[in-house]
Amino acid sequence: MQSSENINTHVPYWLMHDPAVYRREQEHIFSGPTWHYLCLDTELPEPGSFVTTYIGETPVIVTRDEQGELHGLINRCRHKGALVAIESCGRTKTLRCLYHGWSYHLNGALRLVPFEKGIEGKGGMPPDFDKHDYGLMPVRLANFHGIIFGTLHTATQDIETYLGPDMCAHIRRVFHKPVVVLGYYHQVMHCNWKLYAENARDSYHATILHAFYATFKLNRLTMGGGLVVNHEGWNTMNYSIGSSLQEGEYDPKELRAVMADVGLADPSLLNHRLEFADRITVAIQSIFPTCVHQQIYNTLAMRQVVPQGPGKTELHWTFFGYADDDAELRQLRLRQANLIGPAGYVSMEDGVIGELVQRGTTGQGMEERAVLLMGGSKVESVTDSRANETTVRGFWQGYRDLVGVLQ
Amino acid sequence: MISFDLERRVRHLHERYLRIIDDDRLEEWPQLFMPDGVYEVTTRENHARSLPLALMSCHGRGMMQDRVTGYRRINVFEPHRYHHQLSGFESEQLADGSVRTVCGFLVVRTMHTGAISIFATGAYYDVVAQDSDGELRFKQRTVITDSRQTDTLLVIPL
Numbered sequence: 001m002q003s004s005e006n007i008n009t010h011v012p013y014w015l016m017h018d019p020a021v022y023r024r025e026q027e028h029i030f031s032g033p034t035w036h037y038l039c040l041d042t043e044l045p046e047p048g049s050f051v052t053t054y055i056g057e058t059p060v061i062v063t064r065d066e067q068g069e070l071h072g073l074i075n076r077c078r079h080k081g082a083l084v085a086i087e088s089c090g091r092t093k094t095l096r097c098l099y100h101g102w103s104y105h106l107n108g109a110l111r112l113v114p115f116e117k118g119i120e121g122k123g124g125m126p127p128d129f130d131k132h133d134y135g136l137m138p139v140r141l142a143n144f145h146g147i148i149f150g151t152l153h154t155a156t157q158d159i160e161t162y163l164g165p166d167m168c169a170h171i172r173r174v175f176h177k178p179v180v181v182l183g184y185y186h187q188v189m190h191c192n193w194k195l196y197a198e199n200a201r202d203s204y205h206a207t208i209l210h211a212f213y214a215t216f217k218l219n220r221l222t223m224g225g226g227l228v229v230n231h232e233g234w235n236t237m238n239y240s241i242g243s244s245l246q247e248g249e250y251d252p253k254e255l256r257a258v259m260a261d262v263g264l265a266d267p268s269l270l271n272h273r274l275e276f277a278d279r280i281t282v283a284i285q286s287i288f289p290t291c292v293h294q295q296i297y298n299t300l301a302m303r304q305v306v307p308q309g310p311g312k313t314e315l316h317w318t319f320f321g322y323a324d325d326d327a328e329l330r331q332l333r334l335r336q337a338n339l340i341g342p343a344g345y346v347s348m349e350d351g352v353i354g355e356l357v358q359r360g361t362t363g364q365g366m367e368e369r370a371v372l373l374m375g376g377s378k379v380e381s382v383t384d385s386r387a388n389e390t391t392v393r394g395f396w397q398g399y400r401d402l403v404g405v406l407q
Numbered sequence: 408m409i410s411f412d413l414e415r416r417v418r419h420l421h422e423r424y425l426r427i428i429d430d431d432r433l434e435e436w437p438q439l440f441m442p443d444g445v446y447e448v449t450t451r452e453n454h455a456r457s458l459p460l461a462l463m464s465c466h467g468r469g470m471m472q473d474r475v476t477g478y479r480r481i482n483v484f485e486p487h488r489y490h491h492q493l494s495g496f497e498s499e500q501l502a503d504g505s506v507r508t509v510c511g512f513l514v515v516r517t518m519h520t521g522a523i524s525i526f527a528t529g530a531y532y533d534v535v536a537q538d539s540d541g542e543l544r545f546k547q548r549t550v551i552t553d554s555r556q557t558d559t560l561l562v563i564p565l
Contacts, residue, residue, distance in 0.1 A: 088452075183453040183460020186556045211481050262480050266469030314556070319460045334459055335466075342557035343448070343462040349483045351560035 007400045008233075008393040009377045010369035013361035016192035021406060022310040028402045029289050030056025030307075033156040035142065035149040035163075037291035037304050038062050040318060042146060042179055044070065048091045048106065052083075053316075054306050055152055056290075060139055061085045061095065062148055065106040072139030072150045073108045084136065095136070108136035144168075145175035147302070149291075163287065164230025166381075170237055170285055173276060174295060178323040182333065185317035185341040191354030193290070193307035194399070196315060199350050200284060200292045200303070201391040203227060203238040204374055209353060212345040215262055216270065225280075226383040232401070233379035233394025234288035238386065242281045269339075272297045273332055286391070288398040298332045299340050311358055317341055372396070409500045417498060417506055417535050420543045425491035425512075428564065433478060436564065437471035441538060445547045446471055448565055451529070452555040462561055474564060484562050486519040489526065505536035505546060512550075514565055516558075527565055528553045 015021055030036070039051040044064040051062045052075055059075035061084070077084050077097035084095040084104060094111065096103040103112040110131040118124025139150045142159035149159055160168055189196060199205070207213045225240035264270070272281070275298065285293040292303035304316040319341075321333045339346045375388025379397050382388050409417075420439065427435045440446060446465040453460055465471045495511040509532055516526035529552040538544045550565045 181458065183449075183458035184555065185460075185462065186450075186452075187560075188556050188558045190559065209483060211483060212477065215481050262476060264469075264476070265472040266467060269470065269473065334461070334464065337460055338464060338470075341462060342559075343561035345477055345482065348560040348562055351557075352484055355559065 006377070007405050008379060008396045009372045011372065011396060012367060012369050012406070014366040015406060016195060016358060016361055017310055017366065019310055021403075022192075022307070024403060024406075025307075026056050028404075029399070030058065031152045032402050033151070033153040034289055034402070035151050035156060035159055035287065035291075036289075037287065037302055038072070038141070038148045038150045040146055040179065040181065040302065040320065041070075041143055041148055042320075043089065043181060043318075044148075046091070048093060049089070050085055050092060050095075050106075051089045052085050052087065053304070055139070055150055056307055058152060059083060060150060061136075062141070062150070063095070063106040063108075069107070070141055070143060070148065071107050072141040072148075073104075074137040074139060076137070077102050078110065078134040078136065079113075102134075104136050108138060110134045110136075145171055146179060147171065147175065147293075162231065162235075164235055166228045166237065167230045167235045167285065167287065170283065171293065173278070174293070174300060179300070179320045180323050180325075182319050182321050182330075183337075184319070185315075187315040187317070187342040187351055189313045189315060189351055189354055190311060191313060191358040192310055193305050193313040194395075195354035195357050196305055196313055196350070197286070197289060197395055198392050199354060201236050201238070201286045201395055202389065203386040203391065204389055205353075206238075209349045210346045212339075216264070218270075218346075225282075225386055226381070227386055227388055227391050228381045229379055229390060229394045231288070232397055233390075234398035234401075235286065236391035236394045237283060237285040238391060239280050239283040240386070241279050269335060269345075271332060272336070273329055275329075286395070288395065294340070296340055296346065297336050298329065299336045300333070301340065313354070409498050409506055413500070413506065414498055416543050417508055418496065420535060420545070421493060421496075421508075421510060421531075424545075425493065429489055429491055431488060433475045433563070436475065437468040438544075440468055440471060440545045440548070441536065443467050444471075444545050446545070446550075446564065447548075448550040448552070448561070450552050450555045454551050462557065463564065471564075478562050482562055484560055487516055487563075489563055489565075490515045490517070495530075501534070503536075505534050508533045508535060512565070524558065526558060529565075 036055045038053050039062055043051050047064055047066045049064045053060050061073045061075045063071045075083050075085055079102050080099055082097050082099045084097045094103045101114040105111050116125050142149045144159050223240045223242050228237040281297055283295045290305040294301050300320050302318045306314040308314055321330055342351055372389045372392050375390055379390055379394045382390055424439055447461045448463040449461045492513045493510050498506055498508040500506050509530055511530050514527045517523050532549040534546040535543050536546050
């Protein structure tokens, strides 16, 4: 390795395949001092509401108790370890394990162990068994403007410090009034979770891989915009500015020629309402390690990366609007949903591109490295060009901070 | 009850639909809908919770033609094709003469590599009516998938 090379600019292929690396990440990243998107506050509307999710591979429940307080809990009975909540969401008075009926309050406290005192004084738990010692393990939560984050580590920084000032400001910009969930997508990708984490931070690929953008002159690297990094690169945002979806002339210097004979039979798909005074039309915000917050025109969504082994990742999309959307704006969001998700005109390719890297990096040469030198080797905010991989290098900075340098 | 003849014609429309998709003649697909017909693909999860988000939603033939353009000319994916199977057909005639039907489906996806997998199961919830030229066409086809997951991506309509 040359002296100018480091893990931020040169990433070994085998990091995407090695089971030992994967286990190390579960310990150092997912159980480490990191915040993870869990759900939205609005998905827990009343006492008894619960949502099940994951931090890495760890099953997690978020509940709202009778007093309205939110609780994060490991979804694992303290007896044998079975899941105590199975459904993705619902309402309940208690969390009861199906196996032997151990039952927990919504704050995680153990309330009932069947046959704790045995039958007619025979059997049962020992006299010194104390139910206080066997509550569901807690997960620390942070509710930042209606986004519920969770962490498995005791020393994780407070959420605002962790996010950084620009990230906080951008979340406030979108979560400035009550939101409502309009639906979910769940997408299975046959690649390592880090390949999706890179992809979401990568502004370089957007107008090349996602040909829909270039074909209809939508989001070009030559448009105004920038790349913002906070927290030494852990958290990043790519954004572009344009007043309308159809604004701007095609620049012949662009990489892909617009196909003159390709048009939209129904251009109403591109109708768009400017919602934010800063005129930002596309903003992809990545919170290390697994949370993505997107605004693509009028589509607003949270994406959660759930690793399921070295070669498999599930992406959970939560698509939302505002509670006070007028009927036309709501329809615009739902029509523009054609742009995003597993069937999205500008995002379906992300479902397969990580798999192509995964399949391309096996066998001979796995010790070779991916190259992330676009725009140099620094991790810093950039406002004059998005032909730059600074945000992807930022991910690897966070990775190195937690996992160390694996060579 | 619908007449035997009408049911036969509706079933024929269903068979044509899957023949067109499975034979990769997608350019003919929008013509199976009324000019202002609606095609939507959503999951049982969203539908059961009355959440309006769809994976694909086309209001009118123009938006369907654009899905075909995306598939043929714009979007990037690994070549693959579908094989549909239909099951469990039910129908009823509505007051305006149109026919509401439900029909189960199974879609097996074959990749260019030869990898075969069950890609989707679910049901078609349709409203079929006679167009001005006498042909039966879909006023609405709502595809509800049993699984909330999409493997990799969805580019060919279900």
